[in-house]
Amino acid sequence: MECKGLAERQAPFVKIDMTSKCIPLERLNREVNLINPFINRISDLYTLRGLETVSRPHRLNFSALIYITEGQGVHYVEHQQHRLRTGSMLILGKNQIHAFAKQRAVDGYVLSFDCSFLSSGxxxxxxxxLLTAMGHINCVHHVDDDIGLLFNAMVNEFASTSEFKDEIIRNLIRSIILKAVVPSYQQQLQSIQRIGHNDYYRLKKYIDEHFQQRxxxxxxxxALGKSIKQLDKLAxxxxxxxxxxxxxxxxxxxxxxxxxxSQYSISDVANRLGFNEATxxxxxxKRHTDVSPKDFRQLCKMGLHQK
Structure with missing residues (x-):
């Protein structure tokens, strides 16, 4: 069963501001979403929002899974180009910047959700x-065929009127991440320790919300009611x-x-990130990258999508 296109119902996204100096931000429209996640076709996004909008780098204030069902193409996440084919899956985290290709060569599903929706308590x-794996993996180049079946099941569930709809969708998303994203993360890390509480998520969330104050x-x-030693061990x-x-x-x-x-000056960037001086x-x-901010910006202008 195909999901309805965006053209057939109100879009779940707030319009992206493409005119300001800051990075365009895309957010979920809570008034439209009766449940937190939303699923749609890549082709519908191109049709509704237009090539210029979808292909311009923009920031998400939510997370997303993009699963390719047909075609071959590219997608840009941060400064990296990912080559996609049928069976590829992209994992986009909150605050990450991404862009679709300027010419659509693939189709598939775009699943948007807030990570808090995934928690079962x-x-x-x-x-x-789940959160740690999604924070470290941006692309799984080929997932097993059963991932496609899970996406199809989710499409059907979005159209259902079941009182258990939210819980079924939650478990389908969790299953996709546990089957496709977590193993890739474990392989990358070689070993991982699990804990029974959400302390690391709270730590990451606090840093994400307050990093500009350094x-x-x-x-x-x-702020988190822990000792420095406890937090360092957690990290x-x-x-x-x-x-x-x-x-x-x-x-x-x-x-x-x-x-x-963005179009902010280097001094503006420094100010936004809590530095007293641009120097x-x-x-x-330079300590972390071996290049200056000016040189980094110039390199991006010369070959942003070539990495």
């Missing part, structure tokens, strides 16, 4: 694992980084996004 034993490990520990177990390194990593990611995809950001950026 406070004692969910897999929620941290919080110290002590400030984060106080080491899940990301092999300290809490400070997690903060620096998030700041660096945002700096790259703003330099590559301090330059030192920070």
């Amino acid at each position: 406070n004692t969910d034993p897999y929620f941290d694992l 919080p110290t490990a002590g400030e984060i520990a106080l 080491k177990d899940h990301a092999c980084l300290s809490v400070k390194e997690l903060v620096d990593e998030r700041v660096l990611v945002e700096a790259k996004r703003l330099l590559a995809f 301090n950001m330059t030192k920070f950026f």
Whole structure:
């Protein structure tokens, strides 16, 4: 059963502002979505929103899975080009920047959702694992055929009137991630420890919401009701980084996004990221990348989609 196209019903997305200096932001329209996730066809997005809009790099304020059912093509996530074919799946996290190709050569499903929807409760034993895997894997180049069956089942469920609709869709999304994304993450990491609570998710969420203030490990520990030692162990177990390194990593990611995809000056970028002076950001950026912000921006302009 095919899902209805966006042209046949109101779009679930707020219109993207393409005129400001900042990176265009796409968000879910909660008033339209009776349930949190939303599924649609890639071809419908091209038809409804137009080539210029879908192919311009834009930020998501939600997560998404893009599953290719036919064709071969490319998709851009951050600064990387991913080559897609039938059976490929892209995993896009909240705040990531992506763009469809300027010429549509593939079709498939785009599933949009807020990660909080995936949780089955406070004692969910897999929620941290789901979130961590999605945070580290952007593309699985070929998934098993049963993933396609799960997407088809989800399309049917979106059209159902069952009182259990939300729970069925939640479990279908979790199944797709556990079957296709988590194994890729485990293979990449070689080993992973699972914990029975959502502490790592809370840590990552806090950093994601406050990184512009450059919080110290002590400030984060106080806010989360943990000791610095506990948080550092949590960060080491899940990301092999300290809490400070997690903060620096998030700041660096945002700096790259703003330099590559926005029209803000380097001084504006530094100010938005909590640096007192642009020179301090330059030192920070060069320490982590070996290039200056100015040179990085120029490299992106020369070959943004060639990596």
